[in-house]
Amino acid sequence: MIEAVGLVKTYGRGRALDGLTFTVGKGVTGLLGPNGVGKTTLIRMLATVLAPDEGELRLLGRDPAGDRLEIRRRLGYLPQEPGYQRGFTVFEFVDYVAILKEMVERRARHDEVRRVIEEVGLTSVSGKRIRTLSGGMRRRLGIAQTLLGDPELILLDEPTVGLDPEQRLRFRELISHIGQDRAVVLSTHQTEDVAALCNRVVVLKAGRCEFEGTPEEIRALAEGRVWFSAEKSGVLSWRTGDGLFRNIGPAPEGARLAEPTVEDGYLLLLGGTAAEAAA
Amino acid sequence: MSTWHMDDGLAVRYADGELNPTLAASVEAHLLACDQCRSLLAPRVPRSRLDRVWAEVADAVDTPAPGPFERLLRAIGVHDHTARLLGATHSLRLPWIAASTVALLFAALASGETTRWGLLSYLTLAPILPVAGVAVAFGRDGDPAHEIGLAAPYSMFRLMLMRAAAVLTSSSALALVMGLGLLDDDWTVAAWLLPSLALTSLTLVLSSRFDPRHCGAAVAATWLVVVVATNLREPSLAMFGGAGQAGYLAITFVSVVLLFFRRKEFS
Ligand SMILES: [Zn+2]
Numbered sequence: 001m002i003e004a005v006g007l008v009k010t011y012g013r014g015r016a017l018d019g020l021t022f023t024v025g026k027g028v029t030g031l032l033g034p035n036g037v038g039k040t041t042l043i044r045m046l047a048t049v050l051a052p053d054e055g056e057l058r059l060l061g062r063d064p065a066g067d068r069l070e071i072r073r074r075l076g077y078l079p080q081e082p083g084y085q086r087g088f089t090v091f092e093f094v095d096y097v098a099i100l101k102e103m104v105e106r107r108a109r110h111d112e113v114r115r116v117i118e119e120v121g122l123t124s125v126s127g128k129r130i131r132t133l134s135g136g137m138r139r140r141l142g143i144a145q146t147l148l149g150d151p152e153l154i155l156l157d158e159p160t161v162g163l164d165p166e167q168r169l170r171f172r173e174l175i176s177h178i179g180q181d182r183a184v185v186l187s188t189h190q191t192e193d194v195a196a197l198c199n200r201v202v203v204l205k206a207g208r209c210e211f212e213g214t215p216e217e218i219r220a221l222a223e224g225r226v227w228f229s230a231e232k233s234g235v236l237s238w239r240t241g242d243g244l245f246r247n248i249g250p251a252p253e254g255a256r257l258a259e260p261t262v263e264d265g266y267l268l269l270l271g272g273t274a275a276e277a278a279a
Numbered sequence: 280m281s282t283w284h285m286d287d288g289l290a291v292r293y294a295d296g297e298l299n300p301t302l303a304a305s306v307e308a309h310l311l312a313c314d315q316c317r318s319l320l321a322p323r324v325p326r327s328r329l330d331r332v333w334a335e336v337a338d339a340v341d342t343p344a345p346g347p348f349e350r351l352l353r354a355i356g357v358h359d360h361t362a363r364l365l366g367a368t369h370s371l372r373l374p375w376i377a378a379s380t381v382a383l384l385f386a387a388l389a390s391g392e393t394t395r396w397g398l399l400s401y402l403t404l405a406p407i408l409p410v411a412g413v414a415v416a417f418g419r420d421g422d423p424a425h426e427i428g429l430a431a432p433y434s435m436f437r438l439m440l441m442r443a444a445a446v447l448t449s450s451s452a453l454a455l456v457m458g459l460g461l462l463d464d465d466w467t468v469a470a471w472l473l474p475s476l477a478l479t480s481l482t483l484v485l486s487s488r489f490d491p492r493h494c495g496a497a498v499a500a501t502w503l504v505v506v507v508a509t510n511l512r513e514p515s516l517a518m519f520g521g522a523g524q525a526g527y528l529a530i531t532f533v534s535v536v537l538l539f540f541r542r543k544e545f546s
Contacts, residue, residue, distance in 0.1 A: 047429075047430040048430055049426070049429045049430050069432050072430060072431060072432040073432050075430060077426075077427060077430040078427075079426035079427060081426070082424065082426060082427055083422070083424070083425045083426060084424075085367065085424075088367075089343055091341045091342070091343060092343040093424070095343070095363070096363065096364070096367060096424055097424050097427055097428075097431065099360045099363055099364055099433070100364075100424060100427070100428050100431035100432075100433040101431050101432060101433070102431075102432050102433060103360075104358075104360055106359055106360070107334075107338065109360075110338050110341065110342065111334075113341075114337070114341065126341055127340070127341065145424075145427065
């Protein structure tokens with residue numbers, strides 16, 4: 001679905017992407033990394049909004065520089081800030097995007113709009129104005145418009161930010177549902193999202209791909225490197241509820257081995273300083 | 280309760296929509312009150328017809344009512360999807376049009392005064408309105424789905440041109456009506472037209488590189504400064520004379536050409 005080799009994007013003197021190489025297939029893929037690591041730049045590039053300065057990118061088997069239109073027809077994209085016009089109703093907004101997706105014939109378009117609204121469970125608020133919706137519902141609305149025309153590739157930029165735990169749970173359900181028979185790429189800085197719903201992860205660090213694999217493989221990186229002990233030690237450690245320290249790194253004296261999580265593996269990947277910043 | 284009931288033949292003809300309107304209406308009135316006839320009729324209504332009627336009802340309920348501008352566009356033959364895209368533009372909606380009308384009204388009333396400054400204020404304001412309208416239409420919050428739209432197959436350049444044309448047309452119509460209504464009808468009534476085109480197309484070209492709102496503000500401010508500076512000593516309509524108009528035409532031409540070459544910047 002996506003093949004990227006050596007992507008570079010420069011802003012002023014900074015490099016948002018610095019030789020990024022990775023691939024994406026069917027299923028849900030997470031782009032994991034701390035804030036400001038170039039995730040949004042990358043998602044916009046995959047959405048054909050930005051072009052890379054260097055490197056090779058193939059989306060859905062095509063070159064975005066030449067075949068942009070064809071890619072856009074098979075793509076759904078939810079930016080981090082979609083800029084909803086708050087006076088629009090749910091139906092109006094999705095209908096508007098459907099027109100931008102070249103759905104010209106009115107009756108067929110309206111049927112498709114109703115279908116995607118139903119798919120994300122917003123049918124009962126279809127006539128409500130966007131400003132009256134909760135944050136979770138707005139996020140669902142954002143997902144609804146990506147489903148228009150049943151695209152093969154769906155891109156979601158930080159889709160779980162700002163949701164409370166319950167909304168987050170239901171939202172993950174929705175994403176894993178839509179990721180069943182197509183490719184979904186989402187960016188996130190939360191390892192929970194990755195552990196809960198991605199079957200592949202690309203970890204970004206300083207504009208490069210630090211790791212590519214399954215969440216289980218990230219977790220396995222921390223196997224035998226997470227310890228409980230009475231004293232602080234290791235690359236990173238913090239006190240847990242029962243008074244012991246949970247340490248990542250070499251074993252401290254008298255330590256007891258702990259079961260690692262995806263988070264542990266991720267923190268190890270980021271390394272000491274970045275790990276502190278992320279924690 | 281009625282004394283008559285539907286027979287099979289009548290039910291079939293009603294279900295097929297073959298009754299004349301008067302008879303159909305009285306059958307409907309009866310159906311509302313009579314269980315027996317409803318159950319006689321139900322199996323005779325074709326499923327496909329019910330589905331079609333239901334789809335129409337659902338569509339009528341969901342479909343948002345178009346605003347006045349959208350209705351106007353449809354009335355003059357614009358496709359309904361295009362009217363939808365244009366109707367969502369801030370500067371083509373009622374509050375914006377109303378504000379423009381008030382501003383122009385004041386300027387036009389001022390030009391009733393005998394001093395040249397009065398007429399100048401009208402001629403100066405009229406070209407600023409489309410510039411402001413364009414800046415608002417393409418600013419970050421101008422489109423209901425800005426960033427999503429950038430990744431959609433619809434050409435943003437085409438949408439931008441359509442919006443600019445619509446904004447220019449609506450503000451020009453407004454200025455013309457106001458001018459004809461409130462001013463002596465000589466050439467001055469339309470002297471703002473070329474300046475309007477020049478400033479608007481200039482704003483569009485600049486928008487290919489900078490934030491449209493900043494471009495609009497810069498172009499409008501420059502225009503105001505030029506007007507005030509040239510008329511400070513002695514207000515005159517020289518800026519709107521033949522040489523001036525030729526200049527505006529040239530600016531328009533160059534801007535449109537540049538716009539064409541920079542069209543890729545918009546998508
Ligand atoms: Zn009866």
